[in-house]
Amino acid sequence: MKLKNALLSATVLAACMFGSASAAELVVGFSQIGSESGWRAAETTVTKQEAEKRGVDLKFSDAQQKQENQIKALRSFVAQGVNAIFLAPVVETGWDDVLKEAKEAEIPVILLDRTIKAPDDLYLTAVTSDQVHEGKVAGEWLVKNAGDKKCNIVELQGTTGSSPAIARKKGFEVALAGHDNFKIVRSQTGDFTRAKGKEVMESFLKAENGGKDICALYAHNDDMAVGGIQAIKEAGLKPGKDILVVSIDAVPDIFQAMAAGEANATVELTPNMAGPAFDVLDAYLTDKKEPPKWIQTESKLYTPADDPMKVYEAKKGLGY
Numbered sequence: 601m602k603l604k605n606a607l608l609s610a611t612v613l614a615a616c617m618f619g620s621a622s623a624a625e626l627v628v629g630f631s632q633i634g635s636e637s638g639w640r641a642a643e644t645t646v647t648k649q650e651a652e653k654r655g656v657d658l659k660f661s662d663a664q665q666k667q668e669n670q671i672k673a674l675r676s677f678v679a680q681g682v683n684a685i686f687l688a689p690v691v692e693t694g695w696d697d698v699l700k701e702a703k704e705a706e707i708p709v710i711l712l713d714r715t716i717k718a719p720d721d722l723y724l725t726a727v728t729s730d731q732v733h734e735g736k737v738a739g740e741w742l743v744k745n746a747g748d749k750k751c752n753i754v755e756l757q758g759t760t761g762s763s764p765a766i767a768r769k770k771g772f773e774v775a776l777a778g779h780d781n782f783k784i785v786r787s788q789t790g791d792f793t794r795a796k797g798k799e800v801m802e803s804f805l806k807a808e809n810g811g812k813d814i815c816a817l818y819a820h821n822d823d824m825a826v827g828g829i830q831a832i833k834e835a836g837l838k839p840g841k842d843i844l845v846v847s848i849d850a851v852p853d854i855f856q857a858m859a860a861g862e863a864n865a866t867v868e869l870t871p872n873m874a875g876p877a878f879d880v881l882d883a884y885l886t887d888k889k890e891p892p893k894w895i896q897t898e899s900k901l902y903t904p905a906d907d908p909m910k911v912y913e914a915k916k917g918l919g920y
């Protein structure tokens with residue numbers, strides 16, 4: 601296998617450089633954000649599976665949502681002399697210094713699933729979706745399906761300062777522009793978690809006439825949507841009917857909600873960011889082939905017309 605050979609040359613090289621690395625394995629440090637959502641847990645599972653399949657020694661570090669923990673993990677990977685680093689960055693800013701340290705140590709860094717604001721020579725590539733597009737697809741679905749009536753929307757945002765929270769908000773607003781009957785009346789972070797999504801949705805419902813003045817919920821991920829659905833039901837309303845529900849990720853649970861008529865649309869985000877990342881790393885270490893700065897993953901819209909229970913079953917095998 602190509603990556604194994606690349607490993608050999610990279611680790612033989614590393615052995616020469618660092619004196620002690622085993623010639624059998626490529627060592628990749630993976631700084632993961634945490635386990636805030638079903639999607640995130642699946643990304644972790646898939647990354648570990650992809651590493652195992654390719655014979656890579658993956659050093660996994662869970663940052664528990666804290667950038668400072670990610671920075672510490674990256675410094676520790678550099679000190680250990682890993683061959684490459686995968687970074688799923690919790691927020692967009694504040695990475696320059698640590699990425700410069702990795703660059704000085706000649707350790708390529710690949711960003712997974714979120715983007716950062718930093719000079720692009722500080723990382724090898726970013727494997728992400730087009731997060732503005734995801735928000736736009738969600739917004740366009742709503743504009744097309746909510747009709748011409750006045751539609752008050754509540755928005756559950758992702759983690760403050762994270763690229764998906766910023767971009768998904770932007771894309772959604774682009775889709776609503778020029779459609780004056782649509783208005784975002786409340787917007788707050790639910791931190792990408794189910795529990796916070798429910799809690800914030802409860803406050804939205806209270807503030808908006810028990811939910812009677814809300815036409816739609818837009819959640820930046822499915823977990824918050826599932827929490828929101830629970831809150832809507834507890835308020836005595838019907839999610840998916842009284843309040844339309846549109847979100848992003850396409851995790852199995854949202855398809856169960858869709859099958860029950862409680863969710864209306866989701867935009868898929870693949871949890872397999874690691875597969876493309878290992879492929880370009882392989883080409884880079886083997887042939888010094890520079891990848892493009894952005895490797896874009898697909899964003900597909902799913903609605904109840906897509907046989908939700910069938911999709912649910914199919915998804916279960918994919919790291920969920």
Ligand code: AHR
Pocket residue numbers: 636637638639640713714764792820821822823848849869
């Ligand atoms: O960065 C991707 C986002 O992070 C996912 O949409 C969300 O579920 C996760 O927490």
